[in-house]
Amino acid sequence: MSQKTEVLPSHRFTKSWPVDFRFMGSPTCDPIGYADGNLGNNGVTNLSSPERNGDSGGKVVERVENGVADTEQANEDSPYSWNVLLVENRPSVGDEDLDSAAAPLPSVSKSNIGHRWSDITSYATKKKVQCWFQRPNGNWELGRVISTSGTESVISLPDGKVLKVNSDSLIPANPDILDGVDDLMQLSYLNEPSVLFNLQYRYKQDMIYTKAGPVLVAINPFKKVPLYGNDYIEAYKNKSIESPHVYAIADTAIREMTRDEVNQSIIISGESGAGKTETAKIAMQYLAVLGGGSGIEYEILKTNPILEAFGNAKTLRNDNSSRFGKLIEIHFSETGKISGAKIQTFLLEKSRVVQCAEGERSYHIFYQLCAGAPRALREKLNLKDVDEYKYLKQSNCYSITGVNDAEHFHIVKEALDIVHVSKEDQESVFAMLAAVLWLGNVSFTIIDNENHVEAVQDESLINVAKLIGCDAADLNLALSTRKMRVGSDNIVQKLTLSQAIETRDALAKSIYAGLFEWLVEQINKSLAVGKRLTGRSISILDIYGFESFDRNSFEQFCINYANERLQQHFNRHLFKLEQEEYIQDGIDWAKVDFDDNQDCLHLFEKKPLGLLSLLNEESTFPNGTDYTFANKLKQHLNSNHCFKGEREKAFSVSHFAGEVTYDTTGFLEKNRDLLHLDSIQLLSSCSCHLPKAFASNMLNQSETPVVGPLHKAGGADSQKLSVVTKFKGQLFQLMQRLESTTPHFIRCIKPNNFQSPGSYEQGLVLQQLRCCGVLEVVRISRSGYPTRMPHQKFAKRLGFLRIHEIVHCMAFYVFKAALEDTELAVTLRSFKEALPPYNHLSEEIKPGKNMLSYCRDIELLLLYKSRLKA
Numbered sequence: 048m049s050q051k052t053e054v055l056p057s058h059r060f061t062k063s064w065p066v067d068f069r070f071m072g073s074p075t076c077d078p079i080g081y082a083d084g085n086l087g088n089n090g091v092t093n094l095s096s097p098e099r100n101g102d103s104g105g106k107v108v109e110r111v112e113n114g115v116a117d118t119e120q121a122n123e124d125s126p127y128s129w130n131v132l133l134v135e136n137r138p139s140v141g142d143e144d145l146d147s148a149a150a151p152l153p154s155v156s157k158s159n160i161g162h163r164w165s166d167i168t169s170y171a172t173k174k175k176v177q178c179w180f181q182r183p184n185g186n187w188e189l190g191r192v193i194s195t196s197g198t199e200s201v202i203s204l205p206d207g208k209v210l211k212v213n214s215d216s217l218i219p220a221n222p223d224i225l226d227g228v229d230d231l232m233q234l235s236y237l238n239e240p241s242v243l244f245n246l247q248y249r250y251k252q253d254m255i256y257t258k259a260g261p262v263l264v265a266i267n268p269f270k271k272v273p274l275y276g277n278d279y280i281e282a283y284k285n286k287s288i289e290s291p292h293v294y295a296i297a298d299t300a301i302r303e304m305t306r307d308e309v310n311q312s313i314i315i316s317g318e319s320g321a322g323k324t325e326t327a328k329i330a331m332q333y334l335a336v337l338g339g340g341s342g343i344e345y346e347i348l349k350t351n352p353i354l355e356a357f358g359n360a361k362t363l364r365n366d367n368s369s370r371f372g373k374l375i376e377i378h379f380s381e382t383g384k385i386s387g388a389k390i391q392t393f394l395l396e397k398s399r400v401v402q403c404a405e406g407e408r409s410y411h412i413f414y415q416l417c418a419g420a421p422r423a424l425r426e427k428l429n430l431k432d433v434d435e436y437k438y439l440k441q442s443n444c445y446s447i448t449g450v451n452d453a454e455h456f457h458i459v460k461e462a463l464d465i466v467h468v469s470k471e472d473q474e475s476v477f478a479m480l481a482a483v484l485w486l487g488n489v490s491f492t493i494i495d496n497e498n499h500v501e502a503v504q505d506e507s508l509i510n511v512a513k514l515i516g517c518d519a520a521d522l523n524l525a526l527s528t529r530k531m532r533v534g535s536d537n538i539v540q541k542l543t544l545s546q547a548i549e550t551r552d553a554l555a556k557s558i559y560a561g562l563f564e565w566l567v568e569q570i571n572k573s574l575a576v577g578k579r580l581t582g583r584s585i586s587i588l589d590i591y592g593f594e595s596f597d598r599n600s601f602e603q604f605c606i607n608y609a610n611e612r613l614q615q616h617f618n619r620h621l622f623k624l625e626q627e628e629y630i631q632d633g634i635d636w637a638k639v640d641f642d643d644n645q646d647c648l649h650l651f652e653k654k655p656l657g658l659l660s661l662l663n664e665e666s667t668f669p670n671g672t673d674y675t676f677a678n679k680l681k682q683h684l685n686s687n688h689c690f691k692g693e694r695e696k697a698f699s700v701s702h703f704a705g706e707v708t709y710d711t712t713g714f715l716e717k718n719r720d721l722l723h724l725d726s727i728q729l730l731s732s733c734s735c736h737l738p739k740a741f742a743s744n745m746l747n748q749s750e751t752p753v754v755g756p757l758h759k760a761g762g763a764d765s766q767k768l769s770v771v772t773k774f775k776g777q778l779f780q781l782m783q784r785l786e787s788t789t790p791h792f793i794r795c796i797k798p799n800n801f802q803s804p805g806s807y808e809q810g811l812v813l814q815q816l817r818c819c820g821v822l823e824v825v826r827i828s829r830s831g832y833p834t835r836m837p838h839q840k841f842a843k844r845l846g847f848l849r850i851h852e853i854v855h856c857m858a859f860y861v862f863k864a865a866l867e868d869t870e871l872a873v874t875l876r877s878f879k880e881a882l883p884p885y886n887h888l889s890e891e892i893k894p895g896k897n898m899l900s901y902c903r904d905i906e907l908l909l910l911y912k913s914r915l916k917a
């Protein structure tokens with residue numbers, strides 16, 4: 048299946064950019080001079096213009112000045128404050144060689160970022176080759192240079208038109224032979240139109256995976272593609288297929304884990320709906336087959352339908368959107384067999400249980416239960432149809448096209464059996480779900496002229512009480528009153544309607560969140576690594592993707608913050624550490640610029656005047672409101688270039704993936720996440736074991752802010768952790784954990800916003816490629832060294848090579864390039880670049896400062912050496 052470029056027919060796509068669309072940093076022809084079809088003298092339309100918007104003549108790379116202070120602080124505000132220690136853990140770096148910490152890179156100059164996209168060369172025009180020409184509407188077309196004179200070129204377009212344009216406005220296109228290459232690194236010219244074309248070329252042929260140097264780019268096909276299953280797994284295992292694939296990434300992770308004895312991680316990122324969860328499942332499938340045998344792998348795979356049922360929901364972006372983050376750590380024995388697994392989840396979107404936008408759904412499991420519960424269970428839980436529950440009714444969306452909820456219910460039940468959740472426990476789980484649904488139907492009646500209420504004694508209240516195992520009267524009291532202490536007296540305060548509704552919803556959210564946590568705990572018990580823990584593991588991270596809706600609330604704020612942290616991890620590994628190492632080692636290195644999101648992270652995390660600190664501060668004030676919070680942000684952060692105060696209670700943040708405007712309504716309440724002690728006491732007094740367990744978890748976990756008689760209603764207890772504080776802590780821990788692994792990055796890309804197969808919107812794809820810096824990664828990889836090992840090991844392995852052998856090897860490169868018909872100019876450049884590091888191999892081995900050695904292609908050298916011998 049290895050995709051060979053020569054078998055692919057050469058074709059070009061018709062581009063359809065938005066009218067006002069422009070490639071960042073790319074040149075454009077002067078729209079005024081454009082007169083399509085209106086040929087001037089000599090039949091040539093004159094489009095020459097001295098003015099242009101971009102600057103394709105700028106240098107791609109910039110020389111590195113001295114390492115000066117990095118923007119990242121090595122203190123408690125950064126998960127990387129233990130940098131030195133963890134760099135030692137990097138597999139390619141020998142422990143004995145790390146006697147100095149990596150020097151920070153100079154901070155990134157944003158002004159240079161505009162130059163990064165184009166391979167700047169006049170080669171294309173000189174050699175009359177193909178080039179990309181941008182129409183005034185933003186579309187790129189493939190042209191061929193007919194002649195060049197001074198600053199002008201005459202080009203012909205596929206439709207036969209001939210145009211005179213400014214030579215600088217042309218972007219070189221790759222020769223046909225490179226159409227649809229497996230790895231963007233193979234492109235002779237690395238620029239936006241070429242990359243987009245390459246990805247689209249492959250996507251059209253269901254080749255949804257492409258390498259971008261070390262990163263796997265996965266474009267969501269939104270349909271079944273024939274790339275998976277046992278035959279493919281076998282082929283990747285035997286290396287009879289070399290096309291980029293999630294299987295190949297998983298295979299590399301297994302091999303590197305075994306070879307280097309270092310834990311691995313597969314970090315999957317991308318926007319909501321880009322395909323992260325599916326990709327994670329595909330990776331798990333591969334690991335399960337390769338490391339299977341004990342049966343535990345089957346259990347691991349069966350956690351997916353359970354977690355998706357309880358933690359995924361239909362959103363406007365994705366019919367199966369994960370509303371929680373997940374890290375699954377799969378442990379292997381010394382013989383490479385799976386010995387167990389552990390799942391860690393992050394911040395479930397609780398608010399969805401009680402509130403959900405038009406056209407979206409609550410968690411799948413509610414609909415599955417209502418549709419699939421057998422009659423006996425329905426009767427026991429007094430279950431109704433979905434449209435009879437207020438929590439499900441509010442969004443006016445009950446089903447998902449092509450999804451059978453009843454069928455899924457059976458799949459979930461079967462999966463629960465497999466992970467050893469007993470039948471009795473399963474029934475209790477379903478009872479909790481029904482209790483949440485019935486709680487939403489509990490209504491209140493006003494009992495005095497102060498707007499105080501009590502719960503209506505109807506079937507909803509009675510059902511909830513029955514399902515959780517308490518008295519209806521006690522439930523009523525917990526929902527409509529609050530015990531307070533005033534001075535030395537205990538008093539009972541009646542609640543107003545809005546307070547009672549808040550209390551009811553808080554109870555529903557807590558029961559659901561408690562249930563989710565409990566389930567993960569049960570799953571972990573079943574997959575427990577315990578004694579079987581060997582220390583070798585592969586972790587797969589699938590965290591909710593970046594979100595930007597018309598209205599963005601606290602949930603998007605947290606999700607996007609998590610994505611910023613993840614992006615920093617990506618940047619750190621693929622841009623910062625890589626380049627720092629070269630500089631430390633005295634390698635002659637020209638720095639590749641990238642968009643650093645450190646400023647945005649500072650906006651969130653800075654103490655005391657960052658978004659999280661200010662939110663926490665306001666949350667502890669009993670009189671704090673969303674208004675006072677928004678005003679506080681505007682007062683303190685207006686000078687921050689990543690922040691913008693908006694009208695009324697809103698503010699905007701410039702995220703790495705785009706600007707998002709947040710509406711602060713509900714921020715304080717969600718951050719406090721208060722559950723009154725009366726509600727917890729009610730749960731502990733229940734006769735059913737699950738509510739009891741939830742209550743005891745809540746009391747044990749200091750992070751659940753509890754408002755009891757000692758606390759005034761409103762402000763959160765400052766002793767307890769707020770939601771964002773807990774979340775930040777979890778993210779820091781996650782980053783530290785990931786930092787001790789060898790990372791493998793997969794970037795999922797959403798080709799359209801309609802979840803529709805076959806449609807590839809270039810503008811949308813480009814925006815995602817830009818914000819995750821895919822092209823910059825390729826540039827670094829192309830100019831960097833893929834193989835890096837401690838100098839002693841390197842010398843032991845390759846020290847026997849002599850310089851003339853190395854020169855032979857270089858000649859082989861030239862020969863290989865000639866065979867592949869790549870441009871000689873490029874080949875010669877790589878030849879020149881490749882030679883100096885090989886000098887390290889000669890008799891007098893010269894280690895760099897860190898005593899690391901770099902090599903472009905050790906395997907190729909060895910192969911060549913063995914050929915020489917033969």
Ligand SMILES: Nc1ncnc2c1ncn2[C@@H]1O[C@H](COP(=O)(O)OP(=O)(O)OP(=O)(O)O)[C@@H](O)[C@H]1O
Pocket residue numbers: 267268269270271272317318319320321322323324325326365366367368369370590591592593795
């Ligand atoms: N490799 C694939 N093959 C077929 N369909 C896919 C593939 N990847 C994704 N999809 C389709 O895209 C949908 C969305 O993918 P997925 O749920 O994995 O996105 P996500 O990035 O995890 O989104 P979120 O951040 O919202 O959870 C899937 O439900 C599936 O229909």
